[in-house]
Amino acid sequence: MSFYEEKSALSREKRSGAISHYHGTLASLIADAAGDEIPQRIRTFTQATYDDILSALIALRGIRDAAIVVHGAAGCAAAACALAQAGGARWYSVNLSERDSILGSEAPLREAILRAIAEGAAAVFVVGTPVVAINNDDVNAVLLALEKETAVPVLHVNTDGFRSKSPLSGFDAALHALLRLVDAPGECGERDEYGERGERDERDDSAREAPDGSHPFEPDLSKLLFLPHETPLDEIKPDGAAQNFVNLLAVRDNVRNIAAIASIVDALGINWNLLPGLSSLENIRRAGQARATVSLNSDESEYLGLGLEAAFGTPYLRLPAPVGRAATRRLVAGLAEAFGLGDKADVWLRAQEAALQDVLSARPLAGKKIFLQMDMALVEGFSELIRDLGGELAGVALSSVDLNNRKHLARLEAAADIPALVAVGQPFEVANVLAKTPVDYYIGPEQVAFAARFGVKPISLRGAVYYGYEGMRAFAARIGGPHPDFRERVRGEYTESWLKKNGGWHVKREVR
Numbered sequence: 001m002s003f004y005e006e007k008s009a010l011s012r013e014k015r016s017g018a019i020s021h022y023h024g025t026l027a028s029l030i031a032d033a034a035g036d037e038i039p040q041r042i043r044t045f046t047q048a049t050y051d052d053i054l055s056a057l058i059a060l061r062g063i064r065d066a067a068i069v070v071h072g073a074a075g076c077a078a079a080a081c082a083l084a085q086a087g088g089a090r091w092y093s094v095n096l097s098e099r100d101s102i103l104g105s106e107a108p109l110r111e112a113i114l115r116a117i118a119e120g121a122a123a124v125f126v127v128g129t130p131v132v133a134i135n136n137d138d139v140n141a142v143l144l145a146l147e148k149e150t151a152v153p154v155l156h157v158n159t160d161g162f163r164s165k166s167p168l169s170g171f172d173a174a175l176h177a178l179l180r181l182v183d184a185p186g187e188c189g190e191r192d193e194y195g196e197r198g199e200r201d202e203r204d205d206s207a208r209e210a211p212d213g214s215h216p217f218e219p220d221l222s223k224l225l226f227l228p229h230e231t232p233l234d235e236i237k238p239d240g241a242a243q244n245f246v247n248l249l250a251v252r253d254n255v256r257n258i259a260a261i262a263s264i265v266d267a268l269g270i271n272w273n274l275l276p277g278l279s280s281l282e283n284i285r286r287a288g289q290a291r292a293t294v295s296l297n298s299d300e301s302e303y304l305g306l307g308l309e310a311a312f313g314t315p316y317l318r319l320p321a322p323v324g325r326a327a328t329r330r331l332v333a334g335l336a337e338a339f340g341l342g343d344k345a346d347v348w349l350r351a352q353e354a355a356l357q358d359v360l361s362a363r364p365l366a367g368k369k370i371f372l373q374m375d376m377a378l379v380e381g382f383s384e385l386i387r388d389l390g391g392e393l394a395g396v397a398l399s400s401v402d403l404n405n406r407k408h409l410a411r412l413e414a415a416a417d418i419p420a421l422v423a424v425g426q427p428f429e430v431a432n433v434l435a436k437t438p439v440d441y442y443i444g445p446e447q448v449a450f451a452a453r454f455g456v457k458p459i460s461l462r463g464a465v466y467y468g469y470e471g472m473r474a475f476a477a478r479i480g481g482p483h484p485d486f487r488e489r490v491r492g493e494y495t496e497s498w499l500k501k502n503g504g505w506h507v508k509r510e511v512r
Contacts, residue, residue, distance in 0.1 A: 007140075008158035009176035009303065011052075012166040013040070018402035020165040022422035023429060023504025026396065026412060029420045033406040040510040042165075049425030053129060053159045054079055055170025059251050059300075060125050060157070060178075062088045062277040063284070067121035069112050071105070071139065072096055072129030088278075089125075092116050101131050106142050113146050113154060122281050123153040125177060133160035153181055166400050167424050168299060171251055175304040178276055179311065182288045243286075245271035246335065247293040247308065249301035253277065256465035261296060261322060264332065264468055267348055270339055276304070288312030292338040294331070296467065297321050299377040299405060320408075322467045323381025325353070325388060331468075352469045359473055364480040365391030371437070371451075373397035373430060373444040374461070380408040382443070382466075383415070389476060394439045397421040397430055431494050432503030441479070450493065 012018035070077035077093035305316035336345035442451035448458035
């Protein structure tokens with residue numbers, strides 16, 4: 001049985017040997033990852049950070065005609081306050097009481113799902129929480145009965161906060177459920193408990209029209225900053241065995257990065273279908289008919305690409321994240337080969353490279369040392385971009401390392417003596433490294449101000465564009481911009497005794 005046919009997604013640890021805890025040097029991490037299995041470690045102390053539940057919610061929040069039902073107590077759905085996306089999925093909480101957590105939650109779960117459907121949800125994702133993992137409810141039986149009763153897909157996202165140390169497992173759990181919505185050409189219908197399709201269901205789609213008469217499946221991304229409009233679904237014409245469009249897989253990628261890649265695909269004359277972020281259920285249903293699939297960040301969305309390839313034969317182009325010149329060239333070359341573009345892609349690439357020479361010749365990072373905190377899929381491209389701009393890699397903090405993405409590690413071997421962490425969050429460990437390591441710039445995902453205490457210039461990637469040639473120019477401009485010294489203004493959250501201590505004392509090798 002293929003992984004996508006399983007009842008639920010395997011954890012990253014079981015599927016690809018992922019590790020989420022490490023503190024040492026890049027050389028020792030490369031050595032650890034070189035064998036058939038990467039040794040597991042644990043942290044005996046950790047700051048609060050994302051778990052698989054929050055990752056699943058992030059993966060699903062942008063599907064605008066769907067509903068997310070958080071199957072737990074009211075507090076378990078509080079993430080909606082921060083994660084809910086304008087125009088995205090609607091959020092509901094089962095709002096379990098203490099009595100429900102002991103005697104079972106079938107009645108409140110049914111009530112929440114039926115309310116979501118009554119309010120217009122075309123599909124419902126039920127996301128598990130620790131409360132339900134403890135009381136062991138038969139969630140699948142309830143969802144199957146409701147799907148047959150309502151003729152609306154009701155899908156279980158099997159998360160609980162316990163099964164995996166890696167938050168990235170939550171993306172897989174959400175994308176596993178989402179795969180069951182994808183139609184092969186001409187397919188539609190009810191699904192059984194394991195997602196298998198039955199006879200075609202002739203539902204009346206007119207019932208899903210919005211109050212103004214518009215159909216919710218029509219993509220309308222043009223209102224999101226400057227993201228170009230997708231090719232309308234009814235204008236994408238069949239071309240041979242597969243249709244003439246590419247799936248762009250974006251989970252956490254911000255709209256500016258998506259726009260940068262969409263503009264490249266547009267320039268090559270290729271139609272594109274965006275999912276799961278900022279998408280509709282129709283985008284998801286038609287994904288199996290694409291000529292190819294590309295992940296913008298494979299650490300987050302590879303599971304969906306592999307599933308589409310295994311289930312529907314849609315080729316998954318195993319390409320690096322499009323950060324820096326080499327990775328962007330590989331993206332263009334991969335698309336050119338998949339779509340038979342011939343010399344057109346080469347002509348476009350030469351023009352882009354020529355226009356970039358002024359940025360490269362300026363070398364804004366000359367003599368500077370950079371610390372990166374990001375997904376493994378992005379590090380290789382950023383390290384290459386840093387070298388192109390004259391800089392040097394001084395340390396890395398990676399969200400996860402596994403048997404699939406370790407190839408990126410080997411390509412960093414030239415910088416093997418630098419500090420390396422595998423951690424999601426853990427700013428107290430990063431602070432410990434910055435206090436002891438000469439670093440000029442710290443580049444991280446969101447909360448980066450703490451780095452300023454150590455005289456390091458912090459650069460947040462949140463909302464920034466760094467994909468493709470546009471991303472290179474924007475990144476170089478940010479590096480070259482003013483960077484005031486905020487050392488005296490940043491409150492010291494960590495004591496001097498901690499900063500002097502070995503930062504990895506609490507990261508232990510797991511004993512089995």
